[in-house]
Amino acid sequence: MIKSLSTKALSFTNFSFIYGEDKTKQPSISNITFNLNEGETLVLAGPSGSGKSTISYAINGIIPWRQKGFAKGEVKIFGKNIWDYEFSALSKIVGLVKQNPSEQLVTFTVRDEISFGLENLKYPEDEITSKVEQVSKMMGITDILDRPIEQLSGGQKQLTVLCSFLVMNPKILILDEPIAFLDQESESFLLNRLKKLVKTKEIPITLIIIEHRLSRVLDIADKLIILNDMGNISLNGSVKDVLEKNFAQLKKCNVRVPWLIDVFDEFKRKTQLKDDFQHSIDFHFYFDYISKLEQNELKIIYKIIQSREINAEELKKYENLDQVIDLKDTYIKSLKFKKSRNNNDEIPYDNSNILLETKDLCFFYPNSGIRALNGINLQIQKGDFIGLVGPNGSGKTTLLYLLANLYQLTSGAIFYKNQLLNDIDSYEYAQKVGFIFQNPENMIFKSTIKDEILYGPKNFGILSRIKDEYLEKLIGMIGKENPLKNPYQLSWGQKRRLNLSSIFIYDPDIILLDEPFIGQDQKTIEALVETLYIENKRGKTIIISSHDYHLLLKYTKRIIELNKEGSVLYYDTKSNYFSKHSNLGPILLLNEINRRLNEDFI
């Protein structure tokens, strides 16, 4: 009853938008229709390039005032058409927090940053002071108010940006992938504060969160909208409805569904559970739920968790590369012609098999004395698949740079096949290592896709050895694109695949990836993981750094964990890592099931 009375904060009716001056172009969003009531929280998800940001621009006035293009349909904010608003009026009621906090901070201290908007609005000084105090108290950052921006952690920075909008008392706040650049610790720090803000409703605010890792934000959301590649809405409804009735459809969308719900959904299908079982976002709900299950059901769920979360069974289909040809993905097809090597999941330690070895590796930033890495001793086996984890600033990127011979180490030594790295010609070594950088655009130097892929071979002087057939296949991996197309015109996910093609062309032994998942949608991430899995099966050694624990734990064979001091905290096989970290979600659940099974047995 209350809902019907509440005012509509936002309503889109058949809204479409085409960027630029060409009317015939594919619209970036089309026929968007949805309503959002005041005080509700909406989670907006979808693949990259599906128009999530376009929707946010249409709400905060960038469209139509700052962006050229063609708009159709209408957008109403609090019942008033956006065309009837001034840009300045909209920026007073709509706030937009973007992905990367460092790109949004413009002043020197936290206090300056939070006051920034109010100063622009010519508020008197004492009012600014009291408002800043109020917001910072509410969000729990009073202790860092006078700290310089550069001393903040990622989470604190993002929270500062958030506060700088909250203090202006916006009616609608859009958070565009606010946790994409944050590490585990910062992420939960920010999300906890956000949840508190939504639950206490100290500020009545309509929240729109753009995020494709649904598990992170679903518990504070009221509504869920999923966009598809064409910029249409493919799913729209309240979170409860979607989870209960449309979960199968949600899974088909290009988003990451919460693993718990995914596991129990499969369990539901396998055991043909009655309809009264309803999904929840709460971990404790499932924890209590398994206590009611019988032994055979417990065994089923144990198996599902094992196969989904621990062993990544879905990739086992690539075990036999001969079958791969049947799959639709063009890239996987392109790999078909290469022969697979037999390769067990966990390689036994064998001294002759060590590919890279570091001894007492230390790295200081020159002249500043800041120690990035501290006494790293690692032995990396040929054909291993390693996940590199650790908080921001723990030296993950530096370690990868050192292994790729891009930086010179301060002390210690790196051996490649028992040979000191310094003794190896850096030109030859560079051909053995493929490096994928965090930002796909940082690796694009040429004006056509073909030239871009051939950039490496050209530098290495092996152009004549590249077969046309192979080149075509690698171009095909990006999608059906003209080889003469400008790489900058590709979608974000395609750019990532182009990066891979331009490395695979010279067939490196070692592939190093630095945070490759940031800003990528679920489909691209899955394709990337599959690609790496197959490459690993073919004997490539892969080291991948990411703050996405969940992905790494699922797909890699071994984990290196660095701590804040830049030394190795763990270096172990995945199973050992799991046994040492019993507080991880899947492990907690598995242990509980085990305990229950044993209990019943007694």
Next chain:
Amino acid sequence: MKEKNMALDNRNNTFAYVPGNSVFHKLNPLSKLIFLILLTIFTFIARSLILLSMILLLIFLLALVSEISMKRLIRKTRFIVVLLLFGVILNIFFNAIPNEREIILFYLFNLNFLPIRRLAVYFSLKALFIVLTLYSSTILFTNTTSNKDFVYSLMRLNIPYKFCFSFMIGIQFIPTIEAEAKTIALAQKARGFGLEKVNTFKRAYNLIFERLITTLVAILRKGHTTSISMENRCFGLYKKRTNRIKVKFKLIDIVFIVICFLVFTSLLLYQLNILPLPQVPSLYQIFLQLFKRYTL
């Protein structure tokens, strides 16, 4: 091999602010700016090399008081000295005034070969002192003045805040641009560029058409986000904005400015021979005396 890491040296930024607690740190940026302007005017007016060297000494003394490490300052000015000494030598040899009447100090070789002329030495040394004075005083200014204070004091001068902010954000963007350019250079290197000797033409082509464009795209994207974020917080909405931070003019500033003006005027009067004080002997006179003693 060490040069591989050279690009990582963030502290190498000569003009970066070094926090401190000295008198010079406490001064209002505007009073320091006035000092800098007066100093610049005077170095161009001053004729006596001895006077110029005394001013340079004064700057170094001020730097010492301002907690700037001498080692650092000398390290930063070293390359300028070397560069200018090279210029001094060139200036002496390729003197633009091949005037026979010009006093020849001595011959480099005893065979009337390579005459070293008085004016050539004078102009070269003067250039050295001027550049050194301006360079070290700028280091003194930037090392003791935070961007924040400087920008907010500019705003107090009623300079439009949009200019001040673009200036400030420009400065804050420098490390970001540097970091981005470094990553892009590494990405090129990882794919084999520049590991083997590349000719200058190719290197220039790479720098302009490959590295620069990639860097520009990255920076424009970042800049776009920054501008959206600022506009969303109503930046530029009104002609004026509240200036919460006020960089105050303290007593010490007034004293400092008065001293600056007094010293400047008296030095100026002295230089124009208006003050009834004996003139500082020129280096030439000292040279002659020394020479006489030597010949005697």
